[in-house]
Amino acid sequence: MGTEFWIxxxxxxxxxxSFGGVVLTKLNNLEKKQxxxxxxxxxxxxxxxxxxxxHRRIDEIKESEHYYED
Incomplete structure (x- = not known):
């Protein structure tokens, strides 16, 4: 096997x-967003x-006000 093969x-x-580094960087960014x-x-x-x-408390207040009005 010649030098060209090893190069x-x-x-x-x-x-x-490099590709793996880019993929890992993008995955880390996605994890942060997630x-x-x-x-x-x-x-x-x-x-x-x-x-x-x-809302429950407001309904209770309305009911009690209605009770006192009658």
Whole structure:
């Protein structure tokens, strides 16, 4: 096997390593975006629960006001 073969193998290895690095970088960026999205979903669940609770309290207040009006 000549020198050209080994040079070509080194070029392929460097190219493959570069491609792998790009893929890993993009995967890390996607993971960060996914983490942000998951954090948003978790916060929205808390907000939805709070809103439901607030609506129940408002309904209770309206019912008690209606009771006193009669």
């Amino acid at each position: 070509q193998m080194i070029v392929y290895a460097v190219s493959l390593g 983490d942000k999205h998951n954090g948003l979903i978790e916060r929205m669940v808390v907000v939805e629960q709070s809103v439901k609770s607030a």
